Amino acid sequence: MADSSLARAIRGASLKRWDSAVGVLLVVVLLLSFGFVDGFGNGLNLSFLIGNTLPIALVALPMTLLVVSGEIDLSVASTAGLSGAVMGALWNQGMTIEVIIPICLLLGVVCGLINGLLVTRLGLPSLAVTIGTMAAYRGIAQIVLGSDAVTDFPTQYLDFAAGRIGDTFVPYALLPFLVLLAIAVVVLHATPFGRSLFAIGASEEAARFAGLRVKRQKLILFAVTGLTASLTGIFWALHYASARYDNATGLELSVIAAVLLGGIDFDGGKGTLGGAIAGVFLLGALQNVMSLQDVSAQSQIVVTGILLVLSVLGPRVARQVSLARAARAAG
Amino acid sequence: MTHPSDPGPAPVLALKDISKSFGAVRALRDVSMELYPGEVHALAGENGAGKSTLIKTLAGVHRPDAGQVLLDGAPVVFHGPGDARDAGIAVIYQEPTLFPDLSIAENIFMGRQPRRALGRIDHKATHSATAALMRRLGVELDPDRPARGLSIADQQIVEIAKALSFDARVLIMDEPTAALTGSEVARLFGVVRTLREQGAAVLFISHRLEEIFQICRQVTTLRDGAWIASEPLEGMTEDDLVRRMVGRDLDELYPKQDVEAGEVALSVRRLTREGVFTDVSFEVRHGEIVGLAGLVGAGRTEVARAVFGIDRWDAGEVEVDGTLLTNGAPSTAMAAGLALVPEDRRAQGLVMDMSIERNIGLTGLRTTVRAGLMDRGAERSRSLDWAVRLQVKYARIADTVNTLSGGNQQKVVLAKWLATGPRVLIVDEPTRGIDVGTKAEVHRLLSELAADGVAVLMISSDLPEILGMADRVLVMHEGRLAAEIPRSEATEETVMAAATGRAAA
Ligand SMILES: Nc1ncnc2c1ncn2[C@@H]1O[C@H](COP(=O)(O)OP(=O)(O)OP(=O)(O)O)[C@@H](O)[C@H]1O
Ligand SMILES: [Mg+2]
Numbered sequence: 001m002a003d004s005s006l007a008r009a010i011r012g013a014s015l016k017r018w019d020s021a022v023g024v025l026l027v028v029v030l031l032l033s034f035g036f037v038d039g040f041g042n043g044l045n046l047s048f049l050i051g052n053t054l055p056i057a058l059v060a061l062p063m064t065l066l067v068v069s070g071e072i073d074l075s076v077a078s079t080a081g082l083s084g085a086v087m088g089a090l091w092n093q094g095m096t097i098e099v100i101i102p103i104c105l106l107l108g109v110v111c112g113l114i115n116g117l118l119v120t121r122l123g124l125p126s127l128a129v130t131i132g133t134m135a136a137y138r139g140i141a142q143i144v145l146g147s148d149a150v151t152d153f154p155t156q157y158l159d160f161a162a163g164r165i166g167d168t169f170v171p172y173a174l175l176p177f178l179v180l181l182a183i184a185v186v187v188l189h190a191t192p193f194g195r196s197l198f199a200i201g202a203s204e205e206a207a208r209f210a211g212l213r214v215k216r217q218k219l220i221l222f223a224v225t226g227l228t229a230s231l232t233g234i235f236w237a238l239h240y241a242s243a244r245y246d247n248a249t250g251l252e253l254s255v256i257a258a259v260l261l262g263g264i265d266f267d268g269g270k271g272t273l274g275g276a277i278a279g280v281f282l283l284g285a286l287q288n289v290m291s292l293q294d295v296s297a298q299s300q301i302v303v304t305g306i307l308l309v310l311s312v313l314g315p316r317v318a319r320q321v322s323l324a325r326a327a328r329a330a331g
Numbered sequence: 332m333t334h335p336s337d338p339g340p341a342p343v344l345a346l347k348d349i350s351k352s353f354g355a356v357r358a359l360r361d362v363s364m365e366l367y368p369g370e371v372h373a374l375a376g377e378n379g380a381g382k383s384t385l386i387k388t389l390a391g392v393h394r395p396d397a398g399q400v401l402l403d404g405a406p407v408v409f410h411g412p413g414d415a416r417d418a419g420i421a422v423i424y425q426e427p428t429l430f431p432d433l434s435i436a437e438n439i440f441m442g443r444q445p446r447r448a449l450g451r452i453d454h455k456a457t458h459s460a461t462a463a464l465m466r467r468l469g470v471e472l473d474p475d476r477p478a479r480g481l482s483i484a485d486q487q488i489v490e491i492a493k494a495l496s497f498d499a500r501v502l503i504m505d506e507p508t509a510a511l512t513g514s515e516v517a518r519l520f521g522v523v524r525t526l527r528e529q530g531a532a533v534l535f536i537s538h539r540l541e542e543i544f545q546i547c548r549q550v551t552t553l554r555d556g557a558w559i560a561s562e563p564l565e566g567m568t569e570d571d572l573v574r575r576m577v578g579r580d581l582d583e584l585y586p587k588q589d590v591e592a593g594e595v596a597l598s599v600r601r602l603t604r605e606g607v608f609t610d611v612s613f614e615v616r617h618g619e620i621v622g623l624a625g626l627v628g629a630g631r632t633e634v635a636r637a638v639f640g641i642d643r644w645d646a647g648e649v650e651v652d653g654t655l656l657t658n659g660a661p662s663t664a665m666a667a668g669l670a671l672v673p674e675d676r677r678a679q680g681l682v683m684d685m686s687i688e689r690n691i692g693l694t695g696l697r698t699t700v701r702a703g704l705m706d707r708g709a710e711r712s713r714s715l716d717w718a719v720r721l722q723v724k725y726a727r728i729a730d731t732v733n734t735l736s737g738g739n740q741q742k743v744v745l746a747k748w749l750a751t752g753p754r755v756l757i758v759d760e761p762t763r764g765i766d767v768g769t770k771a772e773v774h775r776l777l778s779e780l781a782a783d784g785v786a787v788l789m790i791s792s793d794l795p796e797i798l799g800m801a802d803r804v805l806v807m808h809e810g811r812l813a814a815e816i817p818r819s820e821a822t823e824e825t826v827m828a829a830a831t832g833r834a835a836a
Binding site for chain 1: 661662673678679680681682683684685692693694700
């Protein structure tokens with residue numbers, strides 16, 4: 001209340017420090033892993049690391065924008081799973097992959113639009129809406145494909161999704177991702193659209209009074225999130241050469257943990273894509289190291305959950321500490 | 332700093348050579364003042380003079396960089412607002428801080444309700460204690476009613492009751508009247524007089540000078556953080572006080588130019604929003620300033636919101652320069668040349684966590700663009716240009732608006748909308764919380780805009796402002812237009828009569 005201006009100023013500063021701190025932490029973790037973790041530095045492992053992190057990174061792009069605007073989408077993993085399942089089912093029907101992919105992408109847009117319409121037209125909180133659609137989309141995926149696993153996709157697609165450039169450890173798929181990343185950075189940080197997302201996240205009412213088309217912008221974001229999620233689902237099925245209804249289960253947890261870890265404020269209005277991507281690769285590196293150390297998948301989820309809690313707490317604790325320090329300096 | 336009219340009692344609370352800086356901004360420099368029991372003391376000064384900072388220092392929110400706070404003559408150090416409250420100092424901030432879902436009684440006794448056995452809250456005792464406080468203040472408010480939906484005036488009463496429940500000996504009020512209507516101000520002053528008679532010391536801030544003369548005995552004036560004078564108000568004129576605040580003589584407060592009205596710019600026809608306002612029709616011409624008067628709750632703000640597209644209307648139509656506006660679409664209203672400076676600057680006018688530059692920039696997202704990307708240079712120069720034209724006092728244009736004083740925040744809202752070059756400008760309480768000097772400035776600006784052909788619709792609860800600035804006065808009463816009064820016939824009496832439903836329209 002009375003002290004809010006001071007508190008806010010410090011909060012702003014600590015967020016900035018937070019996302020660069022995550023960048024530094026990423027470098028430290030990478031260096032330590034190169035030095036001390038057996039097998040981390042070899043080309044094959046690095047390409048695994050990147051390949052396994054790409055789905056998180058892809059979905060993190062629209063998720064960052066969504067969280068900045070004060071919303072969230074928990075249904076992304078289910079949309080990815082649904083998209084993979086439909087791809088498998090249509091492939092079984094004998095359709096060509098060039099026809100299937102656009103259909104799946106369109107389906108993703110529809111999934112996103114449903115979330116967006118429920119949020120913007122009915123004014124429901126996105127957390128609740130997307131918990132619901134998370135279950136619904138996954139359920140539909142199971143109905144569509146049952147417990148089948150479709151694996152016989154055309155080799156040139158499988159090769160692209162799993163292959164590496166020449167003798168390097170760099171997966172082909174990293175290149176289109178970098179293009180999307182560049183687009184997302186420009187959209188969030190250099191366009192009027194991105195600017196208005198920050199305003200909407202910080203104060204939706206003030207944004208409306210400034211004539212910003214809040215609902216339309218949110219709807220667009222949800223649609224793009226659905227589109228990206230289905231793209232991720234397609235990539236997932238091809239990368240792992242397996243389309244199953246339960247593909248990408250739990251991906252939303254990783255994405256949200258990574259994005260928050262990267263300093264995107266859960267309350268909206270603050271953060272940078274650079275921070276979010278640093279968060280993604282930090283999480284990816286940790287997961288990779290855990291796999292190398294034979295930590296079970298379940299335990300990895302526990303670690304991700306703990307990270308999620310820490311990344312929500314971290315900036316707040318940092319803020320409290322600097323507030324206390326400022327108060328002491330002032331006294 | 333002697334106190335001629337009050338030889339006996341010692342000051343309850345005093346400041347001695349207090350200084351406080353925020354980075355490079357020296358908000359207070361060597362300020363001293365004394366508060367006596369049974370006295371209402373005014374704190375005057377322009378926007379950003381340091382009034383709120385001084386209060387926050389008294390209340391233990393800010394620690395002074397230098398100087399002392401003396402309580403009953405003895406130096407004290409407040410480590411936080413709790414310390415000051417325990418010492419009997421209560422502060423009513425401009426924005427009340429009640430919990431909307433709790434009842435009035437629960438808000439007042441938050442965290443220290445009377446208990447029964449086993450630590451259960453004694454609702455009955457809480458209720459009757461609250462009722463007793465209300466009686467002491469001479470106000471009728473149901474202790475069990477939730478704080479949500481209370482008018483700002485009632486919320487302030489609750490805050491005062493809370494202060495009383497702590498046995499406050501010093502009551503500090505930061506612009507308590509800014510959002511109140513005449514009768515609400517009268518009720519508040521009644522409460523203040525009661526407290527004064529019970530021996531409390533009251534420190535009062537207002538930009539409405541007539542209020543200072545009405546209720547206060549002493550005045551301390553600040554200018555740019557420096558102490559200028561502490562003196563009795565008796566024998567002073569408003570002009571004397573303004574000179575102290577501004578350091579020079581003031582220009583005319585209502586510099587209204589005569590302008591030949593042009594074509595119809597804004598035409599509102601039979602506009603209705605069910606349960607809120609009914610069958611409202613009026614026109615504003617280019618070059619005209621039309622005042623929209625009425626009591627708080629008469630529906631003035633609601634009409635403005637609907638016209639701009641924030642709320643949907645149920646029937647009727649709105650036309651700006653011949654373009655029919657889409658129902659519920661602020662962006663099309665903006666495109667048609669309409670601008671709305673809303674009433675609540677903190678929630679509606681500004682994104683408090685954003686910089687001055689970006690707040691002003693928010694209305695220019697369509698124009699400060701090159702090849703689809705933000706043109707940062709253009710955005711900055713547009714924002715700087717308007718911040719300078721409205722004489723916003725700030726350290727850096729990239730500072731967030733929540734570091735600005737209240738009046739300067741209001742100027743940023745005005746800047747944000749004037750920067751769109753509107754053809755029709757609706758301003759809702761444009762000078763709320765703005766000092767006299769700036770008020771004259773805003774009025775001159777509105778007058779110049781009108782002279783340039785802008786159609787201005789001005790909602791204001793400040794009657795002299797309406798009478799001084801408007802070519803025509805529309806008066807609303809209970810959701811309907813009750814009267815339209817030309818400038819020549821507009822007086823306090825005619826406007827108030829229509830606003831209270833006493834006149835035949
Ligand atoms: N937390 C803060 N951080 C930085 N600057 C501040 C802060 N609080 C106040 N200031 C600055 O201190 C100066 C005095 O501000 P203050 O709010 O005390 O003015 P005021 O007299 O209450 O004005 P108004 O009548 O507009 O409310 C202003 O220049 C303001 O920008
Ligand atoms: Mg103030």
